Amino acid sequence: MESDQPTHAGEETDAADIATPTPAHRQSAESWALFKRTLGMSLRYWPHILLIVGLGSIFSASRYIRAWLVRPLMDDIMIPHMTAEDLPLDLLSDQLFPLASVLVLTLVVTPPAIVFRMYLSHGIVARVRQDVDQAIAARFLNAPLSSHRSGSSGELLSRALSDAQLAIRSLNVIYKDIATNSLLLIGGAIAMVEASWQLALISMTTVPPLVLMLNHFGRRIRRKTKRRQETQSDLSQRLLSILSGIKVIKAFRGQEVEHLAFANQTERYFKRHMQVVWNRVLARGLTEAMNQTLGAVILCVGLFFVFNKTITMGTLIQFALILFTVYKPVKSLASNYTVTMESIAGAGRLFEVLDMEQETPDRPNAQPMHGLSHSIRFRDVHFDYGEGEILSGVDLEVAPGEVIAVVGRTGTGKSTLMDLLLRFHDPKRGAIEIDGVDLRDLQRNSFLDHVAVVTQEPFLFDETILENIRYGRPDATDDEVRAAASAASADEFIDQLPAGYDTSVGEFGLRLSGGQRQRITIARAILSNPAILVFDEATSALDAKTERAVQVAIESLRGQHTIFLVAHRLSTIRHADRIVVLDQGGVAEVGDHETLMNRPGIYRELIGMNAPESQ
Incomplete structure (x- = not known):
């Protein structure tokens, strides 16, 4: 039995999590498989992806080039001439001009690289969302009737909208943040080793505990997010029930009962959402603590190396700037990882829709x-x-x-x-x-x-009467539509309507009476001229x-x-x-x-x- 009572730090006791724990290695394997499949949805746009990587490389290189400029500026220009009474301006100009030229070049190329990288990233994500929406619609349309009968509309709607959006969010993070931050991190590692391999080695000691910590919280976030999304499906189903049964609810004065039931479900969703948030902020907080501790250690050790002539002051300042530059992508990647794990839970539910059984070929x-x-x-x-x-x-x-x-x-x-x-x-x-x-x-x-069928509940699209009848045979002429309406005894009331056949029937045809809707569905069936x-x-x-x-x-x-x-x-x-x-x-x-x-x-x-x- 599930309890909604919060425990430590906003956690919710989850019987499902306690009773049937999933081994860590199995969860990691499932997460990796879902991540690859999610990423695979975008690979058809590989030319744009290559451009994003190229533009991200330009952005990353420009950041570290600026840090590299500090060492010659400090060691070759500023420190040697700090005690000189007369500054050799000609010499300084010759030394500063190349550095200034490189700096100006980075300032010129960086903004366009950022603009086009962001535009291409959003374009890929929007295209993938379009592909996913079309694939979901195709799955719903081609699934056998038994699949629709066994599932709830709210569940399917939640997966098609909420879970799809959550899954696509991971691609947005990948191309907008992770790709660039990964390049910045790789470039930073190379730049740190080039500046001081001793300080670089010390910096690398934080990588294993950081990876283990993120992996731990990533598994928890994915599990909690999956349960939150299940609650989202319940909310969608409840809203659909309210909308479809509004006449009955009002007739039996059930508004307060329905509102209370919906409020209880929103409270359950809130608690499960806060579990996800709690694990996310814990991961970010611990990442921040590790980064701050590393910065303090590097400063102390670096000063010790300077006093012992192991490195120069320019090298220490350069390394500090590189570390400061690396700090942001590390922090961002840690945050992106938790977001990705949250998105992977939605991807798992989305792929269950995309893997729905299809009609027998x-x-x-x-x-x-x-x-x-x-x-x-x-x-x-x-x-x-x-x-x-x-x-x-x-x-x-x-x-x-x-x-x-x-x-x-x-x-x-x-x-x-x-x-x-x-x-x-x-x-x-x-x-x-x-x-x-x-x-x-x-x-x-x-x-x-x-064949054609007329069911007990006449279904009409939110179109005109003409288009609803023509649905039986899209290539039918207006005269053929009118003949079918006459055969179904529907022309009597249609001709009395102000707009006639151009009358919009409204959602589900609710602007017409039940008998009128039924005669239109019969006309639609007649128009298709079926043998059966x-x-x-x-x-x-x-x-x-x-x-x-x-x-x-x-x-x-x-x-x-x-x-x-x-x-x-x-x-x-x-x-x-x-x-x-x-x-x-x-x-x-x-x-x-x-x-x-x-x-x-x-x-x-x-x-x-x-x-x-x-x-």
Whole structure:
């Protein structure tokens, strides 16, 4: 059980961390693998990366060239002439001119190098973010329906936005800071050895403890950040629930309850975020302490070397300037490391999205579909969602142009059977055949060109009515769109709207009534001119008048398409050519309305239960 009570220094007791600790070497290996993969997303822009490295080298060299100028200035010019009464100006000018020229050159080239390096760094990061956003959208669109059903929208949204931003942040740090600071550090190490190998050796003694300390805090930060991001997903899901259920919340006066629940989750997020911050500032504080201690040690030892003539005063000042220059990148790299480890936790969650299961690819010899000529055959179809079998041996044959109603008690697999027909899933056993060809042997896109579906919850895009209908066939003309709307009995209300077909339907089509939205989705399906048309509870939420208009639209399609109706209402199914009754995972009864009503069975029982509604 997790506790939210803070312990020492803002830490939160974490049962998951205590119960199942991950070995340090395994965490380091995972972090390194995630870092390489994150970095790999940017390598396609290698020409820009090379430019960044080149510009960073110019910036780094200019910093240490200035430090190098101090030694000849002190040892060759200032100290030898400090006691002279008459300064040899000509000689000094000859000595100062080269040094001044080099200094001016560094001052001229450094600003442009900084500007273009920063611009290129931000450009690479922005491009990678664009690539990641497109990859996430592609993964969501191409993931099988089961992946969407098993995950929460808030979790996926959090990973697509918050975790993606966190992962990309590491690239921003790499190209904006780490690349340049690493060059400064390498250049500084070379410059220190050149100035005084003795003092350089002393400086290097702080590297091992610094690396060990950062590695320790890096592991902690990554672990804490992962748990913080999980809480971020909970917050996103809670907000989505509030937005989607706002009518219910207001109707039952649940605002205070929802606000309190959200406040509790934000408090949990705050505590987990402060754990990350605490480890980050501890790492920075200890790095600062090491750097300050090193500076004091170098000053004392350096003065001792000067008094013993081991090095000159100019060398000590030069080394001090180099050390001061190195201090900033060391401090920055320590800070960057903690930020990178925090980002790596987000990268791990992001890559879980980018590695989502994708729809099963077409088989090597898959063939295109050329319409429906003979039959649709369900042959011993079995299916389950992993929690018990839903369909267990469905056998059914449907002729082209038939209207088939599929009925049954709740949970008998009616919609699941239609999902299999639409190839949202594949059967676990058995097959669905189109003109004798297994659906899995047809090219998916070719097959989907010949099917359309109208669901219980009509979904519309935040576009005009015209564009929502045209979604069924993007190349359709305006006249074809209007003809489809007329066939769906949607033209009646569309023509009465001030903007007609150019009316914007709003988010999810909420500016229209439920019946209006449903008729637009039917028009969209008709426009695609499918061989197979599925109405999955398309009339269950409509009033009687609107339902009749939809039934007229469906009736007008009879004979032109093979139609499947999943419904409960007698008025919707009674005119079907055949009614298929599902029960206990299989086909229990088949026949027209009159035949099934004249014999005892599940269908007559269902009609009896719904008799008041169907009157």
